[in-house]
Amino acid sequence: MAAFDSSSRATSRTVLPADVTTVAAGAGGAELALQASRALFSHAPAVVLVGDQDQASMANAGAAAVELGVPVLLTTAGDATAAALREELARLAPETLIPVGDAAAGWAKEHPVEGAEVKAYQAGKLPRLGAAAPLDKLLVLALDRPEAAAATATAKASRAQVLVVKDPDPRADDEVIKTIAARQSTHVLGLGSAFGPADRLRNRIDTAATGILLPGGRQVVFPNRRMIALYGHPGDAGLGSLGEQPVDKAVTRARKVAAQYSALVKEPVVPAFEIITTVASSDPGPDGDYSNESTVEHLRPWVDAAGRAGIYVLLDLQPGRTDFLTQAKRYAELLKQPHVGLALDPEWRLAPHQIHMVQIGSVSGNEINKTAAWLAELTRANKLPQKILMLHQFRTDMITGRSAIDTSADELSVVIHADGFGSAGEKMATWDNVRAGAPAQVWWGWKNFYDEDKPTFSPKQTFAVEPSPVFVSYQ
Known part of the structure; x- marks a missing residue:
């Protein structure tokens, strides 16, 4: 050559x-x-x-x-x-x-x-x-x-x-x-x-x-991140730990609770607010849906304060006799913010003629898919980081056709959140029951109750649950 x-x-x-x-x-x-x-x-x-x-x-x-x-x-x-x-x-x-x-x-x-x-x-x-x-x-x-x-x-x-x-x-x-x-x-x-x-x-x-990052970094929610949330409704101490103090003190408290978990894992532990945005009601109300919908103006100070403080926000829906998608659309303005996701609470999704506290509600996988598709499109159209779509559940019949739930949307990270309370044995029984037969590509969340759990799990006990939950809320 x-x-x-x-x-x-x-x-x-x-x-x-x-x-x-x-x-x-x-x-x-x-x-x-x-x-x-x-x-x-x-x-x-x-x-x-x-x-x-x-x-x-x-x-x-x-x-x-x-x-x-x-x-x-x-x-x-x-x-x-x-x-x-x-x-x-x-x-x-x-x-x-x-x-x-x-x-x-x-x-x-x-x-x-x-x-x-x-x-x-x-x-x-x-x-x-x-x-x-x-x-x-x-x-x-x-x-x-x-x-x-x-x-x-x-x-x-x-x-x-x-x-x-x-x-x-x-x-x-x-x-x-x-x-x-x-x-x-x-x-x-x-x-x-x-x-x-x-x-x-x-x-x-x-x-x-x-260039917009989620609290804790990146634009993909999980893995490589845990979230620890205060759950409740602003101004109502009876609905959970979030409403037991004004927003500035809620920011401080959320950070302190999240800090208890930081030494247990290598990934960032991000504080969060899970805000009950529409509250189940025993009264049908003027619109007849047995749900009291918060105004965007009422929620905005909490959402904005969380954003400034590096706190993630989930808007939790208890829709009564209306559907999740109808309620979610009311809060599109807030969901366009990059640090805001959506939680669906099927316990409070009533069929016609059902009443809260008399029957436990449920939702179809089809309704969840419609809501997820809308949220994914909102996220994609606004070029937003991935959003959490959380599904609360403590009984298998709360979500019908769960295996058909579409978890493939690239814009969403789907979390099934087990809400069992009571003794350690009762909580684990709920956890095992909810996890059985779950759809693919889901993450797992866990709820600790300050009053109803006997006793409340410590941070170490909480993260020791298998699979270790990526999202933990306190009610």
Whole structure:
């Protein structure tokens, strides 16, 4: 193989992907490298080759590709992959192939490419190629994994903005969110099937670009966070611990209760308010729904104070004879705030002719799904961080068709909250009963009662419950 001469001034032609958001869903390193090349290059005067399993040569190959501004492609022994590689080389029409390592050199010798000269790789003695125009409108997300190394190098060689991430969800890392918010790129390419589908990645990028974080960081609620909440209604001490003091003292108390849990886990422990927003009533009221709806103006000081203090808020609905979706829409203005989620309390969802404290209410999985779909769309349309959708339950018949509940919305984190009280044995029996047959992709919440529990679980006992709850409320 001939040594390099440095006379070449040829220029690669790098291009923006055809779609605003693209996911290169390669199944392995070789396929992913091919897809990155197809997405980012229309022509390359040279191509760097390296063996698919030649990890020792991968770093040098990647560095060479970045320095030259050309793709790096992986050679394999498979006939199908070899054919795809030859097809890509024909499309790129390189004048030079630069194999790095014995495996790539052997492949290049066995698979000559018409019009391309094979030149030996020499560190520090690469040809000088004209630089392509930077793809400064493109942000490429690449996973920090060995199989993505070649594709990542190709992305860097294209002079796009490349962000190497540990999690395929850009909302899950504060530094990634900060970087995306600062760059405001118009095109996004995700390298690897873990980023797909493309529309989901676009929504995640749009949310990350706002730079808005949840209390405790990130834009994904769980995992890597616990929440400890005061539960109740502002100004009513009889409905729970939240209403036993004014808002400023409730902030202080919530922080103190959450602090009792901080030493027990590595992740942040975030204080929370769970505000009974619509209160079940024994009287039908003017609208006949057996539910007293708080005004937005009454709740706003509590929601705003919580936001300033880094406290998460759940708006809890006890809808009586109306439905959860109808009541939730009344509070859309508050739910548009990034630190506000929604809790549904089926105990207080009455059928026609039922009365509170005479019958225990229930809700269908279908009604929950309609409410969840509305909340997910509200979150997506306003580019908000993920929201909690909490479902309270202490009897299985409180939610009918629970297995059909859709927990797949990327904008929501669904928590089933077990509300049993009494002795430790009674609480655990409720916990086990509620957990049986639960839908997939749910998190678990636990309630401690100051008066009704005998005795109230300590923070250590609470987190020792299996699975350890991510949300704990105090009533």
